[in-house]
Amino acid sequence: xxxxxxxxxxxxxxxLRKLFNWADERSVEIAxxxxxxxxxxADHWYGLDMRKLKRAVIGTQxxxxxxxxxxxxxxxxxxxxxxxxxxxxxxxxxxxIARRGDEIRVLMGSSNLTPQAFSTNxxxxxxxxxxxTDPSIRKFTRFxxxxxxxxxxxxxxxxxxxxxxxxxRPRPAGSVPGARLSLQSIDDLEISWRRYRLLIEAQEGRxxxxxxxxxxxxxxxxxxxxxxxxxxxFADKRIFAALLLEERELAIGIGDSSGLLGRMIxxxxxKRIIEIEPQAIGQHLDxxxxxxxxxxxxxxxxxxxxxDIKGIAVGVASRLLVAKRPDLFLSVNEGxxxxxxxxxxxxxxxxDQYMSLLERIWQTPWFRSNRPEDxxxxxxxxxxxxxxxxxxxxxxx
Numbered sequence: 001x002x003x004x005x006x007x008x009x010x011x012x013x014x015x016l017r018k019l020f021n022w023a024d025e026r027s028v029e030i031a032x033x034x035x036x037x038x039x040x041x042a043d044h045w046y047g048l049d050m051r052k053l054k055r056a057v058i059g060t061q062x063x064x065x066x067x068x069x070x071x072x073x074x075x076x077x078x079x080x081x082x083x084x085x086x087x088x089x090x091x092x093x094x095x096x097i098a099r100r101g102d103e104i105r106v107l108m109g110s111s112n113l114t115p116q117a118f119s120t121n122x123x124x125x126x127x128x129x130x131x132x133t134d135p136s137i138r139k140f141t142r143f144x145x146x147x148x149x150x151x152x153x154x155x156x157x158x159x160x161x162x163x164x165x166x167x168x169r170p171r172p173a174g175s176v177p178g179a180r181l182s183l184q185s186i187d188d189l190e191i192s193w194r195r196y197r198l199l200i201e202a203q204e205g206r207x208x209x210x211x212x213x214x215x216x217x218x219x220x221x222x223x224x225x226x227x228x229x230x231x232x233x234f235a236d237k238r239i240f241a242a243l244l245l246e247e248r249e250l251a252i253g254i255g256d257s258s259g260l261l262g263r264m265i266x267x268x269x270x271k272r273i274i275e276i277e278p279q280a281i282g283q284h285l286d287x288x289x290x291x292x293x294x295x296x297x298x299x300x301x302x303x304x305x306x307x308d309i310k311g312i313a314v315g316v317a318s319r320l321l322v323a324k325r326p327d328l329f330l331s332v333n334e335g336x337x338x339x340x341x342x343x344x345x346x347x348x349x350x351x352d353q354y355m356s357l358l359e360r361i362w363q364t365p366w367f368r369s370n371r372p373e374d375x376x377x378x379x380x381x382x383x384x385x386x387x388x389x390x391x392x393x394x395x396x397x
Contacts, residue, residue, distance in 0.1 A: 001128060001129065001130035001131075001134050001136055001137065002128070002129040002130065003126060003127070003128055003129075004126065004127040004129075005124070005125075005126055006109070006124070006125045006126065006127060007123075007124055008123075009111065009116075009117060009118055009119055009120065009121050009122070009123040010118065010119055012107070012109065012111050012117075012118055012123055012125040013043065013044045013047075013111075013118030013119065015107055015125070015127055016044065016048070016096060016107055016118065017047040017048060019096055019098045019105050019107050019127075020047075020048050020049045020052045020053075020096075020098065021049060021052075022098060022100055022105065023052045023098035023099060023100055023105075024052070024099055024100050024101070025051055025052055026051070026052065026053070026054045027052060027054055027098060027099040027100070028052045028053050028054055028096060028097065028098045028099075029054055029055045029056070029096070029097045029098075029144050029148075030053070030055075030056045030057070030058075030095070030096045030097075030113070031056070031057045031058075031093045031094075031095050031143075031144055031147045031148075032057075032058055032059065032093065032094050032095075032112055032113040033059040033061075033064075033090065033091055033092045033093060033094060033112055034058065034059050034060070034061075034062075034064040034065040034112055034113070034114070035058050035065050035066060035069045035112065035113035035114065036064075036065065036066040036069065036113070036114045036115065036185045037066060037068065037069055037072075037113075037114075037115070037345070038066075038115060038185060038186060038343075038344070038345030039066070039068045039345070040068065040072065041344075041345030041346060042114075042115040042342065042345040043115070043118070043119070043342075043345075044113070044114070044115060044117070044118035044119070045069075045113075050072075050076045052098070053073075053076060053077055054077070054080065055077065055080045055081075055082075055144075055148060056073050056077065056080070056081045056082065057082045057083070057084055057144075057147045057148055057151040058070065058073070058081075058082075058083055058084070058113075059083070059084045059090070059091035059092070060083045060084065060085060060162065061084075061090050061091060062090075062169065063162070063165040063166045063168075063169035064169065065083075065166075066166070066185070066187075067159065067162060067163045067166050069113075070083065070154055070159060070162070071159065073154075074154050074159075079153050081153075081154055082148065082151030082152055082153055082154065083151060083152055083154055083158075084147070084150065084151055084152070085152050091147075093108075093143070093147065094108060094109060094110060094111055094112050094113075094117075094125075095107070095108040095140065095143070095144065096108070097140055097141060097144055099132070102131055102132050102133075103129070103130070103131065103132070104129075104130060104131070104132050104134075104137050104140075104141070105127065105128065105129050106127070106128040106129075106137065106140045107125060107126075107127050107128075108125065108126060108128075108140070109123060109124050109125025109126055110123045110124050110125065111123045111125055114185070115185070115342030115343070115345060116342045119338070119341070119342045120338050120339055120342055120394075128140070185343065186343055186344065186345075186357070186360050189360070189361065189364050189366075190364055190365065191364070191365065191366060192365050192366060192369070193365065193366040193369035193372070193381070195366070196364075196366035196384070197366075197377060197380055197381075199391065200216070200380060200387055200388070200390065200391060201216070201380075203216055203390045203391050204216045204217060204218065205218075208335070208393055208394050212393075214390050214393065215260075216387070216390055217379075221258045221260075222260075223260055223261075223383075223387055223389075223390050224379055224383070225258075226257070226258050226260050226261065227326045227382075227383045227386065227387075229250065230250060230251060230322075230323040230324070230326070231290075231324075231326065233247045233250065233251070233323075234251075234290050234323070234324045235290055238286070238290060239282060239286055240278055240279075240281055240282030240285050240286055241278040241279045241282045243278070245274075245275065248274045248275075248278055249271075249274060250323070251274075251319075251320055251323035251324075252270065252271070252274050252316060252319060252320060252323075253319050253333075254271060254274075260389075260390075261319060261322055261331040261333065261386065261389055269310060269311020269312075270311045270312050270316045272311070273309065273311060273312070280309055281306065281309065281312075281320065283305070284301075284302045284305035284306050284309075285302065285306065285320055285321070285324060287301070287302050288302055288321065288324055288325055290324065290325070294325065294328055296355065296358070296359055296362070299321075299328070299329075299355065299358065300351065300355050302321070303317055303318075303321065303351050303354065303355065304351050306320065306321075307351060313349070314332055314348065314349055314350065314351065314353075314354050315331075315332050315333055315334075315337075318330065318331050318332045318354060319331045319333070322386045326382070326383035326385065326386030326387070327381070327382050327383060327384055327385060327386070328362075328385055329358070329385055329386060330357070330358065330361065330385050330386055330388055330389065331386060331389055332348050332354065333389075335389075335393045335394060336389050336392045336393050336394075338394060339392035339393075339394060340357070340392055343357070343392075344356065344357040361385060361388075366384065367384060367385065369381075
């Protein structure tokens with residue numbers, strides 16, 4: 001039997017796809033504690049050849065498995081898709097078994113069938129390859145058979161009740177001070193303003209993987225001071241071309257910018273446009289008011305107009321939108337993209353991908369909440385979308 005240790009989550013995702021591709025048709029069996037796919041858009045799911053799937057047992061405890069996954073599995077393999085309703089403790093395996101003739105490959109380890117587990121998480125998995133008669137290989141197949149025996153067939157009635165349980169599943173009540181906000185799917189942002197505020201506040205002083213300590217409110221260089229500077233610039237001069245060069249550079253994240261929300265040093269053409277053709281940006285960005293409501297249609301039109309300018313991609317465009325309206329927009333940069341991409345189920349490099357995430361954010365209870373009376377809370381609420389960057393930032397953006 002051959003054994004390969006996989007200590008990288010992304011490589012584990014590649015191994016899972018290769019396992020499916022290698023297998024005979026209808027020969028793959030999977031057992032996972034829970035599964036999420038952002039309704040099929042996440043990379044770890046999108047690349048799987050469902051024609052290869054034979055049987056599946058998925059855990060549902062704590063209502064953490066996405067109902068869409070169960071619907072999709074049932075549509076693909078009917079009664080050969082089962083759920084684990086109860087066990088002596090939590091049903092917690094993460095294993096995929098594939099056959100090709102008399103050969104068997106097994107991928108097992110810490111990765112659940114979720115976007116983060118095959119992208120940004122710290123995971124350890126092992127790939128086993130051997131003959132179907134190998135005693136160690138047979139232990140894996142016996143384990144699956146036992147799980148299968150205790151699983152339950154998914155019925156329409158049960159699935160309807162489960163959808164309600166999933167919609168009301170427990171949300172994160174708080175975050176360990178100094179720890180990055182743990183989001184497994186976009187649904188984890190469906191929380192109240194109070195919970196969101198506590199989760200954001202817990203990011204103060206967190207050390208990112210790059211070694212950078214996150215400053216939210218403390219110090220001259222911090223997120224709130226950066227927001228205040230940018231908002232004051234746009235409040236004083238509502239026409240982008242009227243901004244001084246150093247003010248336009250601040251908006252794009254270069255020059256005197258602290259680098260929070262992404263330091264857009266690399267896009268050379270964007271910097272040239274900022275310097276000599278600010279009206280090209282202004283004809284679109286000026287359509288966004290400095291206060292009041294903004295429709296999704298207007299947001300999309302402005303974003304599309306900005307990225308249609310040669311040299312400006314979604315990262316630069318989103319940074320400009322955040323500079324003007326941090327209460328509405330989120331910056332996509334290299335420091336935040338690794339965590340945001342699995343959350344969105346996309347690479348967040350197109351207008352459609354960005355707007356899909358933004359639309360979900362604008363539907364959350366914390367975004368739609370009333371402006372607080374407390375002064376400290378107002379400082380966060382007035383930048384409530386953009387400040388999410390502090391909770392997902394991990395590298396040099």
